[in-house]
Amino acid sequence: MVSREVQAHDTVVRFGNAAVGGDKFAVIAGPCSVESEEQLLSVAEMVKKHGAVALRGGAYKPRTSPYDFQGMGVEGLKLLKQANEQLGIPTVSEVMEVSQMDSMCEYIDCLQIGARNMQNYALLKAVGESNKPVLLKRGLSATIEELLLAAEYIYDAGNPNIILCERGIRTYETATRNTLDLNAVAYLKQRTHLPVVVDPSHGTGVRELVIPLSRAAAAVGADGIIVESHLNPCEALSDGHQALTGPMFEQLMQELKPFVEAA
Numbered sequence: 001m002v003s004r005e006v007q008a009h010d011t012v013v014r015f016g017n018a019a020v021g022g023d024k025f026a027v028i029a030g031p032c033s034v035e036s037e038e039q040l041l042s043v044a045e046m047v048k049k050h051g052a053v054a055l056r057g058g059a060y061k062p063r064t065s066p067y068d069f070q071g072m073g074v075e076g077l078k079l080l081k082q083a084n085e086q087l088g089i090p091t092v093s094e095v096m097e098v099s100q101m102d103s104m105c106e107y108i109d110c111l112q113i114g115a116r117n118m119q120n121y122a123l124l125k126a127v128g129e130s131n132k133p134v135l136l137k138r139g140l141s142a143t144i145e146e147l148l149l150a151a152e153y154i155y156d157a158g159n160p161n162i163i164l165c166e167r168g169i170r171t172y173e174t175a176t177r178n179t180l181d182l183n184a185v186a187y188l189k190q191r192t193h194l195p196v197v198v199d200p201s202h203g204t205g206v207r208e209l210v211i212p213l214s215r216a217a218a219a220v221g222a223d224g225i226i227v228e229s230h231l232n233p234c235e236a237l238s239d240g241h242q243a244l245t246g247p248m249f250e251q252l253m254q255e256l257k258p259f260v261e262a263a
């Protein structure tokens, strides 16, 4: 169902006033984790001012170590709703388990399935049965075919509003956190009608590489990016080393202007 052979025209996924897919390059931005009211609202205001169409922020965090910050939970979801109401910017946040679905649907506009859950079939079915758009991230070591089949689960459960996300894969390379697979973006754009976004933050793990890889994503034909930003990355509770500072985010948007404003 997600194949171009079934539907030739591009799917455009809409939530709030954001549209992902189609002519304009969409920038979704915000912190890795929601940390406090002041942290979230200040970064939300900054990314909105420079042209982000949606705010990202994790309230339930899948952390490699159980001793690291695990997210604010439902309090974080409420802060995202507050940002949405105060600034009029729609939100994207990760759902980690089926039991979180009710609160996610109450507070959040677009449900993110994280890389570690790309093949959590119960969760794919649950978001497929919801009426919220889904941002589906590629698994850490998933093939493109496996990503498409995961999207098929969501589609088959009744939800056609799916955004695919290339966020880097595990390779032998250790200089960067992951290896951003831009082949996958070009390939997916030919194979499927679903919009494809790139996550250069997790794709590289290095703040200084986020802007160049964002330009590359736009050049290769991605429909947008989802990027981490923090006003004080040194103090961030997760992924601070890959978060764009305010001035870097402004520079990113400046460099992407021809794509963001394309008619």
Ligand code: PEP
Binding pocket: 032, 058, 062, 113, 114, 115, 116, 137, 167, 199, 202
């Ligand atoms: C995130 O978006 O903060 C995240 C945990 O991403 P991924 O699932 O791609 O690792």
Ligand code: MN
Binding pocket: 032, 033, 202, 228, 238, 239
């Ligand atoms: Mn992160």
